[in-house]
Amino acid sequence: MTRHVSRRQFLAGLAYGSAAASLAGCDRLTQSAEVDAMLRIAERWTMTSQRLLLSHQPLAREFAESDLSPTFRANGTQMPDSEEYSQLLDGGFAGWRLQVDGLVQRPLRLSLAELKRFPPRTQITRHDCVEGWSAIGKWEGVALRHVLDVAGLLPDARYVVFHCADELERSLDGSGRYYESIDLLDALHPQTILAYGMNGTDLPVAHGAPLRLRVERQLGYKHAKYLMRIEVVATISHLWGGKGGFWEDRGYEWYAGI
Incomplete structure (x- = not known):
């Protein structure tokens, strides 16, 4: 499988180790309006070409148990700095609910037990991080x-937004809270799952407990962790920086296809 890593992702990824370093790197990359415009054009071309190739919804490669990586690093936040999250963790996530709303016919509030009553899917796939490392996990x-089917999409639905518990920057307007978004083509793909288990056990905290997104045809920063809310929208331009994700608002590409 060929990985697509843009010049922006490569350069920004060098600073990904801490939020402050990453933001500084992204600031330097976006100082030139001309460079930013050129990169955005390249991103649109990449997305268009990959969408044409993937229009029949092919699957990402899946692996065998023997291929599992002995070590699987945790990307991004490893423990949300949130009093609400700490209380949910202390209670074994018994009080956690996944809110599903926006452009849906039937808003939902799902417990972990209710999610586990949906038909389960298990997949062994490779996680490709923008920092340059990869690992295979189950x-x-x-x-x-399945969740969107139960909620019922309204005709104007175009994107699915994932709101998370981790806040990487303190901000009054919520712009420092991690979020991500994908379009319906990726949202309805059979390998796009809401994962509550990893390598045969409950999802560890460092990997996004109690629930994380797996969108297997995109780079690791799209795989939002610590999910709290799924919002279905017609456009992503109204969300904080208007680029559709925490890192996208700071210079990363919205479409991170591999």
């Missing part, structure tokens, strides 16, 4: 499309 969860 994920168990529910296909996102």
